[in-house]
Each structure stands twice: as structure tokens, then as C-alpha cells.
Amino acid sequence: MAKSPNTTPINGISYSFSYSLPSAWGGLYQPKHPPLTEEQRIETENELAWLDYVESEFIQDMLTYPEAEAIIKKVMKQGEDDA
Numbered sequence: 122m123a124k125s126p127n128t129t130p131i132n133g134i135s136y137s138f139s140y141s142l143p144s145a146w147g148g149l150y151q152p153k154h155p156p157l158t159e160e161q162r163i164e165t166e167n168e169l170a171w172l173d174y175v176e177s178e179f180i181q182d183m184l185t186y187p188e189a190e191a192i193i194k195k196v197m198k199q200g201e202d203d204a
Contacts, residue, residue: 157165
């Protein structure tokens with residue numbers, strides 16, 4: 122196998138990198154935001170409930186994925202045409 126021209130090590134130089142967060146953050150950065158109003162909290166709960174409903178009623182019960190099957194058929198047909 123050919124050797125890359127940039128594989129010769131540079132003698133006498135070493136480097137390292139580490140990044141540590143202040144312990145006051147507990148290891149994670151969590152930006153502060155104002156508390157939600159009651160209206161925002163209800164709207165958020167409603168939106169999450171709607172997403173759960175859509176997932177349980179439509180997505181989880183799907184036996185086939187028509188768009189994906191159409192793409193696969195098209196790709197398979199192109200492969201047969203090329204042969």
C-alpha cells in the first residue's frame with residue numbers, strides 16, 4: 122500500500138486538548154429561560170398529546186411505507202435497465 126507523504130512524524134512537538142466545564146454547571150450547560158405561562162404550558166401539553174396520538178394511530182400501525190416502496194422500485198428498475 123502506498124504511503125501518504127504526510128505520515129512522517131514531527132519530532133519534538135506534542136499537543137493535547139481537553140475541555141472541562143465549570144463544576145457549577147454539573148457537567149451540562151442548561152441555558153436559563155423564563156418560566157412558561159399557563160397558556161404556553163397548556164399549548165405545549167396539547168401539542169405533545171397530538172404528536173402521541175398521530176404516532177400511535179398512524180405511524181406505529183403502518184404495515185407498509187408507500188413512498189419508500191416507490192423509491193425502491195424506481196432504483197431497482199434503473200438497476201435492471203443498466204444490466
